[in-house]
Amino acid sequence: KWQLSDFAEETIGQIREIVGDRRVICGLSGGVDSSVVAALLYKAIGPQLACILVDNGLLRKAEQADVVKAFTEHFKADLHVVDAGPQFMEALEGISEPQEKRRRIGHQFIEAFKSEATKIESAHFLAQGTLYPDVIESGAAQDGPAATIKLHHNVGGLPEELGFELIEPLRDLFKDEVRRLGIELGLPEDLVWRHPFPGPGLAVRCLGEITEEKLAVLREADAIVVEEVKAAGLYRQTSQTFAVLLPVQSVGVMGDARTYDNCVAVRSVDTDDFMTADWSRLPYDLLAKISTRIINEVKGVNRVCYDISSKPPATIEWE
Ligand code: XMP
Structure with missing residues (x-):
């Protein structure tokens, strides 16, 4: 029977053999894939691994701190945190078109990552958390229009540009295995x-x-959504659950006063492959609690909506 522990052991052996005494850079995003790649490499080569976390100022609440904690307390990895928030904000100033936002963020990410990576001496490899479904999708995507609907900045380009060899130890795994x-x-x-x-x-x-x-408002609202869904024991059952800040003000009433404030949409989806998705049938009581908490606790929000669109035709993200 195929065992994950055997896979880990075998992969660690292979990594050691391939890498030798050279250094490997791994970009950490805060997500599970890059974290598992980094953990695997750390087990294999310890101090020869350098991790780079580009904080683009667009992370969720406490996200940077959580990653830093995991990789310095538990793994004692060589972790480089790049606080690039200001550069990203500057690049995004006045931009509201979604694809243009993505393009600029992708560009800034490459710049920030590159300038940190070139500081790491004798780095030869770049490790990436490519999974089996990504491998299939990238192959299939070349002859379909779907791949260009949204630009995914974190695939392709970077390793070649930096002259690194790529290591993708999760290429044969599905998400649950990762x-x-x-x-x-x-x-x-x-x-x-x-x-x-x-x-x-x-x-x-x-x-x-x-x-x-706006980011501060969104971050607080999002943290409440996630906290309440976790408290209800439904976080692992849903595939993605988050808040969206709409560019809309609407009228409300607070005490005796009229308000004219922001609207937050709550998005929660269930999906196996993220290509199609259904909106999560979250319990009304949970939605009520989320709404009450956001309106009471997040200054500048007076209305909360629940997104009941499936994909297709809606996408999971709003932009
Ligand atoms: P959509 O919104 O297209 O999203 O239904 C499908 C899945 O992809 C994620 N997503 C992205 N991931 N860079 C990423 O790394 C991107 O530019 C990007 N756009 C969407 C989204 O969160 C969902 O899981």
């Missing part, structure tokens, strides 16, 4: 079960032009 492997390697449960998060981060969930103020 999660089990992560647990086996000692990663925290919270990290291993975290819902996927797009490379452009909160930028594609903060509709229209982005400002620090």
Whole structure:
């Protein structure tokens, strides 16, 4: 019977053989795939691994801190955190068109990653968390229009540009196997079960032009959504659950006063492959609690909506 523990052991052996005494760079995103790659490489080559976390200022609440904690307390890895938030904000100023946002974020990411990577001496390899479904999709995507509907900045380009050889130790695995492997390697449960998060981060969930103020509102609202879904024991059952800040103000009433404030949409989907998805039938009581908490606790929000669109024709993200 095929065992994940055998896979881990075998892969660690192969990595050691391929890498020798050279160094490997691994980009950490906060997601499960890159974390598992880093954990696997750390087991294999320890101090020869350098991890780079580009904080684009578009991460979820506490995301940078969680990753830093996992990779410095548990693994003691050589972790380089690049606080690139200001550069990203500058590049996004005045931009509201989704594809243009993605393009600029992708460009900034490459710049930030490159400038840190070139500081790491004698780096020869770049490790990436490519999974089996990505391998299939990238092959199939070449002759279909679907791949160009949204630009995914975190695939392709970078290793060649930097002259690195690519290591993709998860190429044969599905997501559930990656999660089990992560647990086996000692990663925290919270990290291993975290819902996927797009490379452009909160930028594609903060509709229209982005400002620090809007991001702060979205981050708080999103944290409440996730916290309540976890408290209800439904986080692992849903595939992606998050908040979206709409570029719309609407009228409300608070005490005796009229308000004219922001609207937050809650998005939660169930899916196997992220190509099609259905909206999660979250219990009304849970939705009520989320709504009450967001309106009471997040300043500047007076209305919460639940997104009941399936994919297709809607996409999971709003931008
Ligand atoms: P959509 O919105 O197209 O999303 O239904 C499908 C899945 O892909 C994620 N997504 C992205 N991931 N870079 C990423 O790394 C991106 O630009 C990007 N856009 C969407 C989305 O979160 C969902 O899981």
